[in-house]
Amino acid sequence: MSRSTVTTESAPVRLLLIGTAVAFLSLFLLLPLAAVFVEAFRKGWEVFLASLHEEAALDAIKLTLLAAGISVPLNTLFGVSAAWLVTKFKFRGRSLLVSLIDLPFAVSPVIAGLVWVLLFGAKGWFGHWLAEHDIKIIFALPGIVIATVFVTFPFVARELIPLMETQGSDQEEAAVTLGANGWHIFWRVTLPNIKWGLLYGVLLCNARAMGEFGAVSVVSGHISGETNTLPLHVEVLYNEYQFSAAFACATLLAFLALITLSLKTAVEHFTGHSSQNNH
Amino acid sequence: MSISIQSISKSFGAYAALEDISLEVPDGSLTALVGPSGSGKTTLLRIVAGLDFADPGPGKIAFHGEDVIDIPAAKRGVGFVFQHYALFRHMSVAQNIAFGLSVLPGAARPKKTEIRDRVKELLKLVKLEGLDLRRPHELSGGQRQRVALARALAIRPKVLLLDEPFGALDAQVRKDLRRWLRVFHDEIGLTTLFVTHDQEEALELSDQVVVMRNARIEQVGKPQTVYDHPRSPFVYEFLGNVNKLHAGKDVRYVRPHEIDVLFAAEFDPATDSLARVHHLFSAGPIATLTVKLGDGQFLDIELSRRHLAELSLSVGDEVAVRPPPFERGQS
Amino acid sequence: MSKRRVIPGFGLSMGFSITYLSLIILIPLVALFLKAATLGPAEWWFILTSPRMIAAAKLTFGASAAAALVSTVFGLLVTWVLVRYRFPGRRLLDAMVDLPFALPTAVAGITLTAIYAPNGWLGETLAKWGIEAAYSPLGVFIALTFIGFPFVVRTLQPVMEDFGSECEEAAATLGAGRWVIFRRVIFPMFIPALITGFTLAFARAIGEYGSVIFISGNLPMQTEILPLLIVSQLEQFKYEAAAVIAAGMLIVSFVLLFLINLLQRRLSWQNR
Numbered sequence: 001m002s003r004s005t006v007t008t009e010s011a012p013v014r015l016l017l018i019g020t021a022v023a024f025l026s027l028f029l030l031l032p033l034a035a036v037f038v039e040a041f042r043k044g045w046e047v048f049l050a051s052l053h054e055e056a057a058l059d060a061i062k063l064t065l066l067a068a069g070i071s072v073p074l075n076t077l078f079g080v081s082a083a084w085l086v087t088k089f090k091f092r093g094r095s096l097l098v099s100l101i102d103l104p105f106a107v108s109p110v111i112a113g114l115v116w117v118l119l120f121g122a123k124g125w126f127g128h129w130l131a132e133h134d135i136k137i138i139f140a141l142p143g144i145v146i147a148t149v150f151v152t153f154p155f156v157a158r159e160l161i162p163l164m165e166t167q168g169s170d171q172e173e174a175a176v177t178l179g180a181n182g183w184h185i186f187w188r189v190t191l192p193n194i195k196w197g198l199l200y201g202v203l204l205c206n207a208r209a210m211g212e213f214g215a216v217s218v219v220s221g222h223i224s225g226e227t228n229t230l231p232l233h234v235e236v237l238y239n240e241y242q243f244s245a246a247f248a249c250a251t252l253l254a255f256l257a258l259i260t261l262s263l264k265t266a267v268e269h270f271t272g273h274s275s276q277n278n279h
Numbered sequence: 280m281s282i283s284i285q286s287i288s289k290s291f292g293a294y295a296a297l298e299d300i301s302l303e304v305p306d307g308s309l310t311a312l313v314g315p316s317g318s319g320k321t322t323l324l325r326i327v328a329g330l331d332f333a334d335p336g337p338g339k340i341a342f343h344g345e346d347v348i349d350i351p352a353a354k355r356g357v358g359f360v361f362q363h364y365a366l367f368r369h370m371s372v373a374q375n376i377a378f379g380l381s382v383l384p385g386a387a388r389p390k391k392t393e394i395r396d397r398v399k400e401l402l403k404l405v406k407l408e409g410l411d412l413r414r415p416h417e418l419s420g421g422q423r424q425r426v427a428l429a430r431a432l433a434i435r436p437k438v439l440l441l442d443e444p445f446g447a448l449d450a451q452v453r454k455d456l457r458r459w460l461r462v463f464h465d466e467i468g469l470t471t472l473f474v475t476h477d478q479e480e481a482l483e484l485s486d487q488v489v490v491m492r493n494a495r496i497e498q499v500g501k502p503q504t505v506y507d508h509p510r511s512p513f514v515y516e517f518l519g520n521v522n523k524l525h526a527g528k529d530v531r532y533v534r535p536h537e538i539d540v541l542f543a544a545e546f547d548p549a550t551d552s553l554a555r556v557h558h559l560f561s562a563g564p565i566a567t568l569t570v571k572l573g574d575g576q577f578l579d580i581e582l583s584r585r586h587l588a589e590l591s592l593s594v595g596d597e598v599a600v601r602p603p604p605f606e607r608g609q610s
Numbered sequence: 611m612s613k614r615r616v617i618p619g620f621g622l623s624m625g626f627s628i629t630y631l632s633l634i635i636l637i638p639l640v641a642l643f644l645k646a647a648t649l650g651p652a653e654w655w656f657i658l659t660s661p662r663m664i665a666a667a668k669l670t671f672g673a674s675a676a677a678a679l680v681s682t683v684f685g686l687l688v689t690w691v692l693v694r695y696r697f698p699g700r701r702l703l704d705a706m707v708d709l710p711f712a713l714p715t716a717v718a719g720i721t722l723t724a725i726y727a728p729n730g731w732l733g734e735t736l737a738k739w740g741i742e743a744a745y746s747p748l749g750v751f752i753a754l755t756f757i758g759f760p761f762v763v764r765t766l767q768p769v770m771e772d773f774g775s776e777c778e779e780a781a782a783t784l785g786a787g788r789w790v791i792f793r794r795v796i797f798p799m800f801i802p803a804l805i806t807g808f809t810l811a812f813a814r815a816i817g818e819y820g821s822v823i824f825i826s827g828n829l830p831m832q833t834e835i836l837p838l839l840i841v842s843q844l845e846q847f848k849y850e851a852a853a854v855i856a857a858g859m860l861i862v863s864f865v866l867l868f869l870i871n872l873l874q875r876r877l878s879w880q881n882r
Contacts (some may be wrong), residue, residue, distance in 0.1 A: 009788055013694060021691035022703070028756055029706045032713075032721045036729060039724050078630045085623040091614060097627070103635055105810075106863055108817025109715075110837035113854045114844065115638035118645045125641060125848050135875050147632055170365035173330055176352045176381035177359040178434055182618030188378075192369040204711070213715025213820035218841060231716040231820070238720050238824065244737050247724075250717040257712035265705045332614045354614055 036254045040247035050154060051237075051245035052252070060233035061252070067216075068108045068209040071148040073175070075205055079156025080198070084190075087164040088172065096164045098161065104153045112150040113218025116143055139221030142231065147215040160199030163194055196271045198265060207260040211253055280343040280470050281306040282327060287338040289322055296322045297333070298494045304438075304472055304487070306343070312474045314491035315517070318475045321442055323491075327472065328440050329355045331429065342437050347441075358469075359430030366415040366424045372426050373398050373411035379434035396527045401429040402497045404467075406459075421452045432467075441473035445480060457484055478518045480505060490514050499552065501502035511523040522578050531602075533603040535581040539601040540568065540590060556596045561587060568592070570600060639860075646857035649850050662830050663839065669747055670836040670861075674815035677754035681811045682804055684755075685762025692763070693770045695772045707763050710756050715820025722753055723824045745827030750835060753821040758811030765807035766800060773799060805874045809867060816863050 041048055051057060072248040082101060086094055102114065118124050137143045171193065173230060175185045180217070191198075213231040220227040228236060230249060235248035282304035289297040297319045304310045312320040325331040327340060329352030340348050347355055367375050376398045380389055389397070402408050405425040415423055426443065431439065437605075444460065445453045462485055464471055475481050481488050482502040490497040490505065498510045509515040515532040516523075523539075524531040546553060552569035557577065561567075568580045568589040578600060592598065618790065649657075692704050702744035710718065726733045736743045743749055773796070781791045819837040826833040834842075837860055841850035 008694070013788075014672060018686065018691050018695055018697055019682075021688045022699075025688060025703050025706070026689070028759065030705070031725060031731070031755070032718065033706075033709065035724050037719045038718060039721070048508075074630075078627065081623045081630075082627040085627050086620055088617045089620050089624075091620075091624075096431045097631075100631060100635065103639075106813050106817070106867060107639075107860065108819065108837045108840075108856075110819050110840050111642070111817070111860065114840060114852055114856055115642045117640050118849060119638060119855060121849070123847060127385035127643075146634070146781050150638070153634055169617060170361055170363065171367055173352075174359070174361055174367075174430075175382075176380070176616055177328055177355075177357055178382065178430065179353050179445065180378070180382040185618065189367055192367075208711050210804065211712075213714060213716040214817075217819075218844065231714050234716050234720065243724075246720060246797065250714075250720060253714045253717045257709060257714070257717075260712045261705055261708055272331070348652050 035255065036250050039243065040251045041244075042247075043244040047183070047244050048248045048251075051242075051248035054245070056224050056228065056236075057230075057233060057245075057249055060228045060230045060249070063141070063226075063228065064143070064210050064230040065146045067148050068206055070145050071152060071209050072202060072206050074149055075152050076156050076198075076202055078153070078202060079158075079160055079205075081166050082157045083160035083194075084186075086161060086269060087171055089202050100162075101154050101157050104150060107150075109151055109212065109214030110218055113147045113156055113215035116146055116219050129156055138219050139223065141227070142217035144216050144227065147219045148209050148212050151212050151215045152209045154203035155205035155208060156198070159204070160194060163197040164190075167193055196267050200267045201258050203267075207256060210256055281439055282342040282470060282472065283339070283344070284323070284327065285341075286336070286337040287323070287326060287333045287340065287392060288336060289319075289326060295494045297326070300496060301310060302489060302496060302499065304470060306470055307468045308486040309461070309471045309484065310473070310487040311485035311491060312472065312489050313476065313478055313481035313517075314489060314497075316442055316476060317493075318491040319494040320476075320491045321408070324440050324442055324474050325470060327438075328352055328359045330356045332360070356434065356437045358428075358434065358436030358439040358443045360424070360431050360439075362446050364415075364427040364428060364447075365431070366423060368415055370414075371411065372407065372413050372415070372418070375426055376401055376430045376433050378430065379570055392563060397433060397508050401433055404432070405429045419446045419452075421456050424448070424456065432458075432469075433463045436469070439469045439471040441471065443474055443476070443506045445477070446473070453480075460484065476492075483517065486497070490517060492517075520581075524576065524578070533602045535567070536565075537603045538578065538580045540570075540582060540586070540599060541599040542590070543597040543599055547601070550604075551599040551601045554598055554600050556592050556594050556598060559587075560593065572600075611791060616756065622741045625765075636804070641809055642860075644858055645853040646665055646848060647852060649685060653850075654858075655856055657855055658853050658858050665831045666834045666836045666839045669833065670749060670816060673754055673835075674812055674818075677758050677813035677815050678749050678808050679685070680751075680755050681759035681762050682808045685766060685801070685807055685811075686856050687761045689766040689770055693767060705754075707760050710760050715757070715818070716824075718755065718756060718821040719824035722749075722756060722821065726752060726825060731881060744825050745833065747833060749825040749827070750833065753825050754815040754818060757818055758815050759809035761814065762804065762807030766803045767812065769803040785792060802874055802877055805877065809870045812870075813863060813867055815861070 009017070036192060077166075081269075082097070086098055117138055120125055120130060120143065121127050122138070123132070137146070171189050174186050175189045180189070212229075212230055213235070216229055216237070217232055220229065220232055222228060222236065224233075224236065230253060234246050234249045234253070237243075237249065282302075284302040284304075287297055287300045288295070297375060300319075300323060312323060314320050322331060326333050329347075329350065335346070338348070342356075345462070367378065370378070373395075383389070383472065388544050398411065402411055405428055407422060407425055407429070410422065411417070415426065418426065420567045424447075426487055430442075448456065455496070457480060464603075473485075482505075485502060487499065488502050488505045489499050492513055498505055498514050500508075505514065506518050509518060509532075512530070512532065515521050520535050522533045522535060524533060535595075541551070542551065551570055554572045556568065557571045558569040560569075561584055564584070565581050566584045568582065570578050572578060572579065580600065590598070595597060646654075655759075688707070692700060692707075723730070723744055725731045726736070728734065728737045728742070728744065728748060730744065734742050741748070743752065777795055777799075778791055781795045786794070817837060819835075819841075822835055823838055826835065826838075828834055829840055836855065839850045840855050842851075844857065
């Protein structure tokens with residue numbers, strides 16, 4: 001895309017603007033990213049590898065994968081269901097529902113953890129009943145999962161709703177006139193059309209689920225080897241002044257972020273669309 | 280199979296999209312629903328297909344006498360061609376056409392080979408042999424439309440419904456496809472109802488024209504009848520160019536080709552009016568003449584180019600114009 | 611009343627979506643407000659007007675607003691450069707803008723601290739000039755800017771990409787210079803998107819926890835943010851107080867978002 005001279009700036013102005021923007025992005029994107037890796041290797045390869053092989057680290061990785069493995073499919077199911085509901089049907093309260101789906105974006109992760117403590121914590125609404133039946137939610141896996149689900153709730157739905165809205169319902173209606181039932185319509189007509197958007201939503205949801213800190217930190221109890229997810233493990237190491245180990249574990253999460261970004265770029269390349277989504 | 284529509288109404292909130300519509304579509308006919316946008320024609324078509332629902336009430340829709348209003352769209356057996364075709368983008372042409380057969384429940388579903396043969400047959404019918412592996416985005420607009428048609432026909436529908444079938448096509452393709460569809464319809468003889476906003480298309484293509492306006496049917500009839508004997512000023516104006524002649528409180532509608540032009544010397548005060556040539560346009564098969572009458576009204580006249588040459592007129596000349604004899608029923 | 615629908619799945623998707631939404635979001639939030647409501651107005655007043663609370667609120671909302679504002683300014687510049695100019699590394703930078711979305715907040719927190727701490731990459735130099743970046747309100751502001759500016763870029767980018775050069779060319783043929791064209795023709799078109807971006811960055815900043823707590827130093831009355839105050843109440847098992855602070859925070863955030871939304875609607879209506 002080339003622009004005519006009347007719609008662009010003179011070369012010095014352009015250079016100044018590019019220079020400032022690049023400087024800002026370097027300071028706020030490239031420098032932090034470099035810092036993660038440099039700090040991780042400050043004490044050499046051995047310390048780096050040892051920090052990842054430590055049992056607490058491995059447990060934290062397992063727990064993180066498990067929590068994301070439960071919460072991401074749940075929110076994917078919800079995202080597809082909610083997107084189907086608000087884009088294929090007109091009903092009263094539709095726009096209210098759309099705003100409610102966005103609600104968790106406006107809620108602090110700490111509050112997202114707090115609400116579960118208030119419900120299921122030792123002094124919470126159901127705390128007494130849970131203790132009597134020996135069910136642990138807070139300071140245990142279920143708490144971590146529900147806190148993660150709360151925080152990552154809107155991601156898939158947010159990605160699918162605008163996409164399915166632009167695609168309209170013509171193809172689904174055509175399938176209906178051809179005799180297809182709901183199952184056929186979803187799997188054979190709708191899903192192939194939204195698969196990239198869905199994949200992108202799931203990726204974002206997963207990245208956020210694995211990296212969630214605030215909400216999980218409130219409900220986890222920081223029990224090493226039991227309820228520490230990887231981000232919490234990073235915090236523990238950092239607070240114990242084991243900086244290299246903390247950054248070594250942080251590189252895993254940074255990798256996750258980079259992979260998510262690359263896949264995102266690849267998906268955009270495939271579909272030829274850039275996502276307008278915000279999170 | 281005939282379609283019988285009886286007292287169908289449809290409202291969206293306070294807005295009435297259809298008011299008490301009744302219509303008979305004869306078996307094997309090609310019927311056009313024509314009207315300006317917002318007249319309710321697409322809504323009516325969608326209700327016949329089961330894609331929209333009429334307001335509850337005494338309304339009935341019957342195919343060959345069988346009431347279908349409670350039959351869901353998926354089981355109603357209509358072939359529906361959408362305005363923008365609604366082809367499945369991720370499927371090949373063959374997969375698109377086969378879709379309706381492949382989603383039939385187990386027992387009713389034909390064997391793979393049967394489906395393949397049927398797809399072949401349909402591709403031949405719509406003259407798209409050899410394109411079975413293409414994706415919709417690799418086809419031209421006219422080809423897409425024929426794929427949509429083949430897909431709709433694959434389920435052996437009882438009736439065929441087309442929503443603005445030529446709306447998304449270029450002018451030339453549109454003309455060719457229009458002629459092709461007429462021949463195609465005569466070959467397969469399937470009762471067909473189509474929506475268009477283009478009066479020329481409706482008149483040229485159909486056996487029966489249904490003119491709609493403001494949620495109501497304005498007139499139904501054969502194209503010739505509706506064109507020559509419009510029942511209302513609206514139909515008169517909608518179905519082609521027309522001159523609106525004011526004489527006191529009365530208005531008379533005269534089509535441009537119905538007016539004779541004579542030399543001023545041939546002026547007959549009983550039937551003619553004197554007028555002055557205001558504008559001449561003859562770059563086309565038909566020449567158009569605009570004349571200004573004595574009372575200041577303008578009149579468009581269409582005549583053959585040969586006739587115009589015989590008159591050898593130029594702007595400013597005086598002529599005598601003779602409208603057709605007054606017909607009853609007009610006002 | 612059963613309304614007929616053409617596409618199947620209304621009952622199923624409605625049932626599942628509403629149940630899930632209620633269980634995961636609505637009931638817990640209602641429970642939060644109910645818990646907060648177990649305290650009377652006097653106790654609410656006492657908790658919400660304690661000096662520590664007021665200091666935390668000032669810092670949270672102040673730093674969030676400042677960070678969102680700076681994010682908006684730099685977001686506009688970055689988007690402009692990414693959309694309108696071609697230079698080596700542009701695509702990489704464009705892809706990287708989402709890093710703060712994708713990078714876990716705890717990682718952002720320790721990394722920014724490593725950079726801005728008094729013995730850190732940049733902190734050392736800044737300290738020589740007498741600027742205390744980490745463990746100060748400035749640190750909170752830095753973390754919140756990092757978190758916030760991608761919102762502005764990603765909101766503005768599609769609007770800027772769709773903005774044809776026709777209006778600019780028209781303005782140029784009418785004799786306007788570049789700066790006048792930008793200020794009077796281009797910029798007004800971007801205002802609604804800029805406000806949306808600001809709002810998103812602001813809302814996210816108010817609730818932000820992970821990236822802030824490492825760099826802020828967490829000193830009560832000085833560098834303690836509201837989410838941290840909630841956590842410290844929880845650690846002392848003061849559930850009610852935590853609920854009151856959280857409820858207050860949510861109410862203020864919702865009201866602010868609502869007001870900004872109103873403002874934006876008016877502006878985008880005027881722009882039509």
